[in-house]
Amino acid sequence: MQRIYMDANATTPLLPEVFEAMRPFYIESFGNASSIHQQGQQARAAVDHARESIAHLLRCRASEIVFTSGGTEGDNLALFGILNAENSAAEEPAHLITTQVEHHAVLHAAEALAARGLDVTFLPCTSAGLIEPEALRAALKPNTKLVSIMLANNETGTIQPIAELAAIAHAGGALFHTDAVQAAGKLALDLSPKGALKDVDLLTLSGHKMYAPQGIGVLFVRRSVRLAPIFHGGTHERQRRAGTENVPGIVALGKAAELAERWLIAGAQPLGLASGSANPAELRKLRDHLEQGILSTVEESGVNGAGTDRVANTTNLYFDHIEAEALVIALDLKGLAVSGGSACQSGATEPSHVLTSMGLSDNRARASVRLSLSRLTTAEEVDYALALIPAAVARLRTLSPTYKKAEALTVA
Structure with missing residues (x-):
């Protein structure tokens, strides 16, 4: 059949060239990227190259890329990492704004934060699934610290006016996070200081939504943003995400980012397709x-x-x-x-x-x-x-x- x-x-599906890029890091080049011997430095070089490739796709600095295990961890790190840091320094509970149409990785994280005493607003959407800018503007409060609105909906594909929404959040003194898991590799994302997404402070993507394997993802964190880690251990990822790097997955995501850029910008088919x-x-x-x-x-x-x-x-x-x-x-x-x-x-x-x-x-x-x-x-x-x-x-x-x-x- x-x-x-x-x-x-x-x-x-995992693209063949993505698999070929990651395969050697299971067998031949299996070193820990934190080790100083040759095998470790080979792994470190591969991680650095992948970080540069993903940064190029997103038009951001390589230092702003934090590797995670996927979209769920990235969303949780964004919400808890920002609000834990902001709430500890605030006299009143921090305020989070999100929407009723988010992925459960954001919705359930927001509910958990509300259970801890934080102030959370869930914005409604229109009949077309859109978040109206005026609704966000009306929901902002003096203690609003973070707004989290997904870029493209995972069920309907609806694209939100993220540039406008992020600008409104900034005007209200809040940081802005977007779950871009369903947008990365499908839409051109420009996080540069003059790009369309210049007001986005944090952005989540997941490898297995863009032809890389499951179990690898990225949280973009703009360099001016203070983020409290939710994992505690080593000093990996500039002390933002402890844990030994998933080198094969990172290499695969870097290759997938290179292929996505070719597909988005040059219109060329990935090799082997x-x-x-x-x-x-x-x-x-x-x-x-x-x-x-x-x-x-x-x-x-x-x-x-x-x-x-x-x-x-x-x-x-x-x-x-x-x-x-x-x-x-x-x-x-x-x-x-x-x-x-x-x-x-x-x-x-x-x-x-x-x-x-x-x-x-x-x-x-x-x-x-x-x-x-x-x-x-x-x-x-x-x-x-x-x-x-x-x-x-x-x-x-x-x-x-x-x-x-x-x-x-x-x-x-």
Whole structure:
């Protein structure tokens, strides 16, 4: 059976050239990057090179790159690292502003901070999933120390107006963090002093969302920012994140950053990639073809977040009268891997907090499926998906009492 993968927002495949870059650091060059002997210095040089590659992708200083184990740690380090430092020096509890549509790595961290007595505001979003700048401006307080708003939503792909939101936070005297896990490698990110993201103080990315392995990530920390570590041990990462470096993972992420820059800026395909999208515009065309093909053949369906700027690979569609979980299983049995939402919510009985925050009913939220393409997705695979999805939805609707009732009313 042909198998097609359209769940890249959960994790991306490891590119062959990324694997080849990291492989020697498991076998031949296995030294600890903190050791002063030759093997250790080989590892240190590889870590430094990767740090430079990632800094170049983000248009920041290499010294501002902190390696982590992934997005969750990066988000937690940003929130706890800033607010622990700020709260210890404040006369009143520090105030954090975030949103109702964040990834759980931010939401649950914010809830934990609130349980410790910090003041936390969760901003609502519009029906399109956007955070309105005026809502942020109105929420700012004299004790607001940090604003954390994700750049691209992991479920809908909606891109927030981060440059404007960060400028508002700065005008109110607060630092600004963005979870860019679903944006890195898909959008050009310029953190330089004159770049579009010049007011972003902290930014999180994760390797396995950009064709590197799971278990490696980065927190960008602007050099003027005071960050309290949440791990205690050695002096690694300029005393911001203790722990022996994951050298193979770091090397892999550095290589993935180099390939992402080529794909984003030059429009060139990564070496060894014989098919797939050569640049973001091509990937967007594939996504749009998939969306339009589904909407034109499946009645009572639609795109969640339609009409907003979204990352090129992501679509989130609802199919009334079905359960998303049943559709995910039915498509998997036919060889197509998709998702009912965030991978971190797999198996959850509650509807997506992102979709319900956008105003969707529980039933429609539970009837929504995310399809997220990768740079390796081909036009042939999209066409195959277009043959599978309408048929699977039609079969499931024959079992749906709400669909049968709607049909009966139409006939009557």
